Amino acid sequence: MQLTQNFSLKNYNTFRIDAYAKYFVDFSSPAILSQIIEEHKNKQKMILGGGSNILFTKNFDGIVIKNSIQGINVVNEDEDYVYIKAGAGVNWHQFVMYCVNKNFGGVENLSLIPGNTGASPMQNIGAYGVEIKDVFYELESLHLEDNSLHIFKNPDCEFGYRESIFKKKYKGQFVILSVTFRLQKKPVYNVSYGAIEEELKKMNVESLSIKAISDAVINIRKSKLPDPEVIGNAGSFFKNPEINSGELQELTRIELKVPSFKINDNTFKIPAGWLIEQCGWKGYRRGDAGCYDKQALVLVNYENATGKEIFQLSNQIKQSVSEKFGIELEREVNII
Numbered sequence: 001m002q003l004t005q006n007f008s009l010k011n012y013n014t015f016r017i018d019a020y021a022k023y024f025v026d027f028s029s030p031a032i033l034s035q036i037i038e039e040h041k042n043k044q045k046m047i048l049g050g051g052s053n054i055l056f057t058k059n060f061d062g063i064v065i066k067n068s069i070q071g072i073n074v075v076n077e078d079e080d081y082v083y084i085k086a087g088a089g090v091n092w093h094q095f096v097m098y099c100v101n102k103n104f105g106g107v108e109n110l111s112l113i114p115g116n117t118g119a120s121p122m123q124n125i126g127a128y129g130v131e132i133k134d135v136f137y138e139l140e141s142l143h144l145e146d147n148s149l150h151i152f153k154n155p156d157c158e159f160g161y162r163e164s165i166f167k168k169k170y171k172g173q174f175v176i177l178s179v180t181f182r183l184q185k186k187p188v189y190n191v192s193y194g195a196i197e198e199e200l201k202k203m204n205v206e207s208l209s210i211k212a213i214s215d216a217v218i219n220i221r222k223s224k225l226p227d228p229e230v231i232g233n234a235g236s237f238f239k240n241p242e243i244n245s246g247e248l249q250e251l252t253r254i255e256l257k258v259p260s261f262k263i264n265d266n267t268f269k270i271p272a273g274w275l276i277e278q279c280g281w282k283g284y285r286r287g288d289a290g291c292y293d294k295q296a297l298v299l300v301n302y303e304n305a306t307g308k309e310i311f312q313l314s315n316q317i318k319q320s321v322s323e324k325f326g327i328e329l330e331r332e333v334n335i336i
Contacts, residue, residue: 017055020060023063027069047067048064050115054234054334072084082102089117092116099183121166143174187210243268299313
């Protein structure tokens with residue numbers, strides 16, 4: 001365990017913002033984490049995973065603790081399911097590829113999502129008709145205050161749309177150490193999103209498989225989203241807002257053709273990217289802060305933008321969507 005002072009976080013967040021941590025340390029086991037917590041009780045703490053859902057608008061005047069716990073293991077199985085435990089520091093896409101190569105079904109639609117496995121239940125990440133809550137079994141965590149271990153089962157996490165108990169009631173209180181997923185031995189394919197079906201046709205796939213769906217999702221994401229290694233970004237910056245049927249009718253008076261996805265009889269999800277694009281932001285750039293030209297939902301750092309510049313851009317976008325449509329966008333990215 002090596003504590004570093006005045007540590008640049010530029011290579012530890014996918015926006016590539018050059019913010020500094022007063023102190024930085026990483027850990028690869030629960031025992032090392034316990035020691036760090038015990039030795040730095042009075043410091044402000046931030047747990048860092050893959051840095052793919054964070055926008056630094058300032059330096060962090062405390063200790064940044066990097067979660068580097070590795071390992072992927074089958075811990076149980078029955079006739080229909082296999083239970084796979086992954087360390088919180090495992091790269092999410094690498095975990096998905098492990099499952100795809102083993103023909104374990106359930107996470108193939110979540111291919112190429114940036115970040116680490118430990119953050120997946122915090123955010124209840126989702127894409128193309130699948131969310132973490134659909135495959136999540138349990139997680140192990142450490143409480144930052146008393147250093148005690150806690151197990152959270154699926155119902156304990158209070159999953160919602162890009163939400164969990166760790167973003168609300170227990171925000172900043174627990175460090176996720178590992179996550180166990182329940183995956184299918186006999187895969188049930190989810191190709192309900194039209195984009196996947198269209199891509200599978202382009203790929204001339206005649207027989208569905210986990211690998212084919214994963215490849216299709218990877219192709220789609222690469223065609224629409226910037227590679228964080230090339231252009232700094234954190235993926236979707238805003239959540240897709242949910243509105244009721246009355247609000248949807250009002251919206252169609254403003255724009256005749258409004259894309260929507262029915263959640264239930266009175267709730268509809270509207271693509272935030274569409275709203276942003278209708279306000280003219282797609283492809284916008286000021287200095288090195290911009291709105292990606294292929295997907296308006298993604299804010300980008302082309303090279304040397306500051307976190308404050310990207311945050312200010314997000315405020316302008318929120319205001320214009322509110323003024324035009326009467327809808328308040330909610331940020332998906334955590335602002336530090």
